[in-house]
Amino acid sequence: MQQDYGTLYVVATPIGNLRDISLRALDILASVDCIAAEHIDLTRHLLSHHGIHTSLMTLHQHNEHLVAEKIANLLASNQNIALVTDAGTPCISDPGAMLIHLLRSSGHRVVPIPGPNAAICALSASGIRSNSFFFYGFLPVKSGERKRCLTSLTTFPPCTLIFYEAPHRIVECIKDMIVIFGTHRQITLARELTKVFETFHTDNLENTLQWLLADENQQKGEFVLLLPPVFEENKATLSQDVRHTVQVLMNEFPLKQAVQLAVSITGEKKKNLYAYALSIKSD
C-alpha cells in the first residue's frame, strides 16, 4: 500500500441516545473527507447534534458494490472516509462487509472505531450470567424457515442465544420459539435500549407472549431477544443435594462418567444433570 492512500474508518454510532458516541468517533467524523452513511438524513441528524458538517454519500445494501468502487478511488486519491450505518456498529446485521472485504483484499487500510452495539448493550444489562453467547441476528421472516433455524439451535452447546427482531414480527417470533423451545424456556426482551421507553422484561416464553399481547405498546420499537442457556434454568430446579453430588463426582471422574453415576445416585434426568455438569465445567 502506498503511503499517500487514505483510510476507511468503520465508525460505531448510537443505538438511540445521541450522546452514546466516543470522542474518537466524533474526531474522526469531523475530520474525514466524506462519510458513507446508510441513510443520509439519520446521520445528518446525529452530526448536526454534535456540530459536525462533513459531506455525506449513501451506502446501503443495494448500492454497496457500486459505492465500494467509488470509495476505493477516493482512498486512492488520499481521501479519508468514514463508514457509518443507521445505528450501532456497521456490518453487524448492517451493510459494510462487502465494501471492507473489497478494500482489504486490495490492500487498503481499514480502521475500526468501536462503540455501541444493541446485542452487547442488551446482554450487558440483562443479568444473564453467561461466559459464551451466540449472536444470530435476524431470524428468517417466514415462520417455516424461522422454525427450522430455531430447531438447528436446539443442539447448540449451552450458551446464551441472541436475536434481533422487528416490532411487527415480535409476537409471531415468540410463538415460534414456544413451538421449538417450549413454554418454559426463559427469555429476556430488551426493548428500545438507551431510549425513553427502554424496557427489560424477563420471564418464560409463554408469560412473555401473554405480556406482549396484553399491551400493544410493548410490541413497539426495537428488540433484542436473549435466551439464556438451559443450564441456567436447571441450576434453579436441581436441589442443593443433587448439585452437590454432581460437583463431588466431577472432582473425581471425567464429566460423562460423573453424570452417569449422578443419575444412578439421584434418579434425576440425565439431560438435566449433563447440562448442569457442563455449566460447572464452563464456569
Ligand code: SAM
Ligand atoms: N448494527 C446494529 C448494532 O450494532 O446493533 C444493528 C442494526 S440492525 C439493522 C437493527 C436491529 O438492531 C433492530 O431491529 C433491533 O433488533 C436491534 N436494535 C438496534 N437498536 C436497538 C435499540 N435501541 N434497542 C433494542 N434493539 C435495537
